[in-house]
Amino acid sequence: MQIRPLISSLQDFYLLSYHGFLGIFRRPFYWKDTLEQMDYAGAGSFFIMALVSLFVGMALSLQLAAELAVLGLKMYIGKVVGITIIREVGPVVAALVFTGRVGAGMASEIGSMMIGNQVDSLRVFGVDPIKKLVTPRLVASLVMLPALTIMGDAISLIGAWYIAAFVSNQSSYVYWSTVRGVLDFQNVFSGAVKPFMFGYLIASISCYMGFTTRGGSTGLRTSTTNAVVMSIIMIIISDFVLTRILLYVLGYKT
Amino acid sequence: MIVFDRVTFGYNAKPILNELSFQVDPGEKIAILGGSGEGKTTILKLIVGLIRPDSGRILIEGEDITHKTEEELNDVRRKFSIVFQAGALFDSLTVKENVAFCLREYTKMTEDEIDAKVRELLRLVDLEPAIHLMPAELSGGMHRRVAIARSLAVHKPIMMLYDEATAGLDPVNSDNICNLIVELSSFGMGHMMVTHKVVDALKVADRFLFLEGGTVVFDGGADELLASSHPHIRTFVDELRYQPKVSGKR
Numbered sequence: 299m300q301i302r303p304l305i306s307s308l309q310d311f312y313l314l315s316y317h318g319f320l321g322i323f324r325r326p327f328y329w330k331d332t333l334e335q336m337d338y339a340g341a342g343s344f345f346i347m348a349l350v351s352l353f354v355g356m357a358l359s360l361q362l363a364a365e366l367a368v369l370g371l372k373m374y375i376g377k378v379v380g381i382t383i384i385r386e387v388g389p390v391v392a393a394l395v396f397t398g399r400v401g402a403g404m405a406s407e408i409g410s411m412m413i414g415n416q417v418d419s420l421r422v423f424g425v426d427p428i429k430k431l432v433t434p435r436l437v438a439s440l441v442m443l444p445a446l447t448i449m450g451d452a453i454s455l456i457g458a459w460y461i462a463a464f465v466s467n468q469s470s471y472v473y474w475s476t477v478r479g480v481l482d483f484q485n486v487f488s489g490a491v492k493p494f495m496f497g498y499l500i501a502s503i504s505c506y507m508g509f510t511t512r513g514g515s516t517g518l519r520t521s522t523t524n525a526v527v528m529s530i531i532m533i534i535i536s537d538f539v540l541t542r543i544l545l546y547v548l549g550y551k552t
Numbered sequence: 553m554i555v556f557d558r559v560t561f562g563y564n565a566k567p568i569l570n571e572l573s574f575q576v577d578p579g580e581k582i583a584i585l586g587g588s589g590e591g592k593t594t595i596l597k598l599i600v601g602l603i604r605p606d607s608g609r610i611l612i613e614g615e616d617i618t619h620k621t622e623e624e625l626n627d628v629r630r631k632f633s634i635v636f637q638a639g640a641l642f643d644s645l646t647v648k649e650n651v652a653f654c655l656r657e658y659t660k661m662t663e664d665e666i667d668a669k670v671r672e673l674l675r676l677v678d679l680e681p682a683i684h685l686m687p688a689e690l691s692g693g694m695h696r697r698v699a700i701a702r703s704l705a706v707h708k709p710i711m712m713l714y715d716e717a718t719a720g721l722d723p724v725n726s727d728n729i730c731n732l733i734v735e736l737s738s739f740g741m742g743h744m745m746v747t748h749k750v751v752d753a754l755k756v757a758d759r760f761l762f763l764e765g766g767t768v769v770f771d772g773g774a775d776e777l778l779a780s781s782h783p784h785i786r787t788f789v790d791e792l793r794y795q796p797k798v799s800g801k802r
Contacts, residue, residue, distance in 0.1 A: 326657075415640035418602050422634050423654050424626040 307510075314428060314509065315502035321426075321433030331434040339400045339435075340442035344449070350395050351388070351450035355457030358382060363466040372468055376476030379458040384480065384489040388451040390537055393496035395450075396443050397529040401504040404435050405525035408508025409518045417509070427509075436501045443497035444490065451489065484548045492540055496533050503529045553578045553710070553742075554599060559608035560766075561594055568594050570766030571608065578710065579742040583753035585788060586763030592746040593637070595763075596713045599744075600632055601625035633703035637716040639695035641687040647674070647698050648683045654706040673701040677732060693725030700732060712736060714745040718752045730755040750777075750788050762788075 359379055366372045408431055411417050420427045455477055462468040507525035511517050554576040561569040568591040576582055584592050597603045598610055601617055609618050617628050641650045651670045655661055661669065674680040677697035682690065690698065696717055703712070714733065718726040726749070733756045737743055747753050753760060760777045762770035762785050770777065770785055778789055 410643075414638065414643075415636040416642055418597070419634075419636065419640045419642075421602060421622075422600055422629050422632075423657065424629060425657060426622075 310510075311502065311506045314432060314506050315436075315498070317428045318432035318436045318502065318505065319498075321429045322437060324429070326429070328430055328434050331430065332437050335434045335438035336442055338403070339396070339438040340445060343396060343399050343442070343446055346399060347392060347395050347446050347450050348453050350391060351453040352457040354387060354391050355379070355383060355454030356461050358387065358454070359458035359461035360465065363462065363468075367466070372466060373472050374476065375458070375462045375466065375468055376473040377480055379462075380455065380477040380480040381485060383451055383454045383458070384485050386489075386537075386541070388454055389447050389489055389492035389496065390533065391454075392443060392447040392450045392493065393500065393533045394530060396439070396446065396497070397500050397504075397526055397533065400439070401500045401529050402522050402526050404501065404504035405508040405511075406518060406522045408505055409511030409521045412509060412511045413514060413518065432501070432505045435505055436498065439497035439501035440494060441497075443500070444493040447489070447493040484550075488541075488544045488548065491544065492537065495536055495540060499532045499536060500529045503532060553613055555609075555611040556595075556598075557609040557611065559598065559605045559610060561591070561598065561603065561605045567766055569598075569605075572763075572767055573608075574761060574768055574771065576711075576742070576744065579740065580744075580759055581737055581742060581757045582744045582759045582761065583757035584744065584746045584761045584763060585748065585750065585753055585785075587748065587784070590763040591766055592748075592763060593715050596634060596715050596744070596746055599713065600629050600634055630707055631710050632713055633709040633711075634713040635696060635699045635703055635715065635717055637719055638692070639687075639699035641690075641695060641698055641702070643687055645687075646683070647679070647685050647687070647690070650687070650698060651702045651705055653702065658706050669705070670701075673704060674698075676704070677701045691725070693721050693728060696721075696729055697732065700736070704736075708739070709741060712741055712743040714743060714747075716747055717745060718747060718749055726752055727755075748788070750791055754792075 359375060362375055362378050362382075363372060366374060366378070408417070411431070417427050417431075420430060459470065459473050459477075462473045463470045504525040507521045507528065511521040556572050556574050558571045558573055559569055560567070560571055568589075572591075572595075584595060586592050594603065598605060599612070601620065601622075605618060609616050611617070612628050612631065615628070617625065620628065641647075642653065645653070648667075648670050651673055652666050655666050655669060671680055671683065674683055677700055679694060679697050679701065682694060682698070687695065687698075700712075703709070712733070717733065718729050721729065730752050733743060733745065737756075743756070745753065745756055754774055758773060760770065760772060760774065761768050762777070762780075762782070764784055769782060770780055777785065778792075780786065780789070
């Protein structure tokens with residue numbers, strides 16, 4: 299890998315994400331584009347997010363029930379599932395689903411605009427493409443991914459409850475009281491911070507990859523694939539870094 | 553008005569333009585001819601500052617635009633309208649919204665005023681009935697005509713730039729586009745059309761540049777072009793032999 303192109307790409311990525319973010323506070327505001335992106339990213343992703351979250355919650359509950367039964371601790375399913383979903387699995391699963399559906403869409407849409415000279419048209423008309431294309435997508439991701447994560451967490455917990463109550467024959471009351479017990483500030487804060495970071499990364503990376511699209515359909519395929527792969531890698535790495543920081547900040551001993 | 557002074561440009565170390573120099577005067581009707589990859593479209597992009605030369609200077613109305621910032625270039629871009637190959641319409645917007653794009657960005661016109669202006673522009677390109685269609689529902693020729701209407705929405709440019717405006721079109725649609733280009737030039741705008749189709753170039757232009765190896769190998773009028781003995785120009789011109797009739801101006 300050549301160092302100079304890599305540094306140049308990192309610089310371009312930084313500038314794009316920085317200007318895209320600053321665009322939130324600077325005129326002109328593209329409200330219509332932002333609302334359209336929020337609808338596409340949020341309402342459009344809800345069903346798939348709900349489906350995935352439901353089955354992740356159910357699978358997690360099954361796995362934990364099997365292990366906890368050996369130790370005679372099945373009554374802790376709610377506590378363990380709750381912490382796992384709220385702090386770790388929920389935000390990461392939501393971000394991965396969001397990447398696959400929304401991030402890939404952002405990269406391919408901007409990519410095809412690059413190929414079709416539509417981005418050049420914007421520049422010729424005196425419209426800042428970053429303000430017009432990146433900022434609305436960034437705002438949509440920053441708002442909708444946390445919202446989807448919260449809904450996904452709730453649906454995962456319901457899925458886990460179904461398994462705990464009807465397959466593992468645990469008391470629903472015990473399950474929901476232990477879940478309620480883990481809904482303290484530290485756990486909720488841990489789970490709430492991550493989606494903002496993931497949303498920012500997904501939108502920035504996907505838009506950047508879209509803008510780097512060159513050539514025809516092969517170029518579009520490459521940039522879309524790169525957007526998804528890079529977003530997933532960055533989600534996993536940043537999840538680890540954030541977890542480490544949050545545990546330290548919130549005073550957990552590891 | 554447009555001066556290219558020893559302009560050199562390349563993509564990823566692959567040279568495209570090599571110390572290219574030429575000058576275009578106001579109101580000129582010029583066609584840039586040449587094979588694929590000779591840098592014809594690159595010239596248009598350099599004029600409106602979408603890309604910057606590796607070396608050399610580009611002067612627009614005496615002003616060097618080579619080192620201008622993106623914001624400063626907006627003033628230069630307002631002097632031109634560029635119609636990209638295939639039109640570059642915004643896929644997610646209707647024909648009306650495409651044409652109204654700049655009106656909404658830069659004016660405070662009411663919805664009724666925008667509608668009237670859009671219809672006027674679409675009448676000019678003979679496409680008013682298509683006002684509510686999406687770009688995916690338009691033919692190639694209609695795409696170009698909507699793009700021309702859109703480019704005229706806010707300001708009257710001093711020069712229209714056409715990037716392969718007739719590429720991929722059947723002869724009837726090509727002829728329609730050429731006629732439209734000639735009609736628009738009667739409003740006092742010059743134009744520069746990039747094309748590899750000599751037959752279309754002859755219809756719209758009275759000065760011709762032929763690019764080869766990143767530089768101009770021919771600069772002259774229609775008669776000189778047709779009489780040129782340059783082997784590559786002859787290859788292009790010989791295509792006319794297979795045209796049953798070449799209408800339009802020479």
